[in-house]
Amino acid sequence: MPLLNLGSNRIVLASQSPRRIELLKKIIPEFEVKVSDIEEDNNGITIPWKLVEQLSRQKAENVARQIPDGIIIGADSVVVLDGKALGKPKDNYDSFNMLNLLSSRVHQVYTGFTIIKKPQHVVISDHEVTDVKFRKLETWEIEKYIKSSQPLDKAGSYGIQDDGAVFVEFIKGCYYNVVGLPITKLFLALKKLLENNQNCSL
């Protein structure tokens, strides 16, 4: 039984990522999933935390338009090496190059989230960043991992929660942020939102 008491609020996650769905279950027992149908638009933003907050807000706003009452949660993650964002790999070759780049290096994972409370239309955006250090990867390890198809749908071409776990030497920050949702920060934001709501300050 998660710690958060959301009362009778309808909760909607604006993401169909199976990892985000699993993580949100850790703090919210029951919620719906609705996928935003917008093309993500980064508006030329290159600063990672601004980018993920902006994209998470676009997703949440899109789903919020379909719902009169409730709490909508959007999220977006990016993997950053030397200030440059690594997206999802285009193919196995791209995946190999990304993992080779990450080998023996520290990179950052940013996840932005936006919470929208309706009908008041309160909007909260925030983000979390975690340093991730990869150990030196051997070519056969990268090739075997790619063959498993696990990296293909993931930004940065790895999942810290799948077989990619053994690529990681250490992290500094929130682990769940690397998986796709910074649940401690999201938990605290939701708690604050509900407390304020109870005090009728919305």
Next chain:
Amino acid sequence: MPLLNLGSNRIVLASQSPRRIELLKKIIPEFEVKVSDIEEDNNGITIPWKLVEQLSRQKAENVARQIPDGIIIGADSVVVLDGKALGKPKDNYDSFNMLNLLSSRVHQVYTGFTIIKKPQHVVISDHEVTDVKFRKLETWEIEKYIKSSQPLDKAGSYGIQDDGAVFVEFIKGCYYNVVGLPITKLFLALKKLLENNQNCSL
């Protein structure tokens, strides 16, 4: 399909912890579980890394005596605050006090592991340590968490992988070490053992 190729080696985990069983599956597809039947004896050791290595070795050695051929893995974890080990809570009252102590503080989680390869009886022991920072916990959060019974069987009275996840502000080090098994370090130790074995240097 995990990255490690263990050939025809029989693998035995000397722990019935459901968390360790789940984690070992991330690097080894098939293994047996055998529980050591010894009383753990810390021999007066108080240095955390020495303690967890010693206890992991006792568990592995005990199971190794029952098996003529194979690779046996033992592990032991301890939660340390201000240099003092926190074991499993005795009762809800003890659990409350531990979580209250950990609130707003950084503590360390040590996990030691021992690998024994038979019949050569090669023994490798090592450990990992991770810093864990708790945010400030509210009394009702601790009480609600204790009511869920999740902390009762866990050293330090919390699980980073269960509802206790939202108590953690950040970690520095290996996440899986906090859950109960430092799988990257264990993976590398097993890889080295098998490479050496292949070269007949055992």
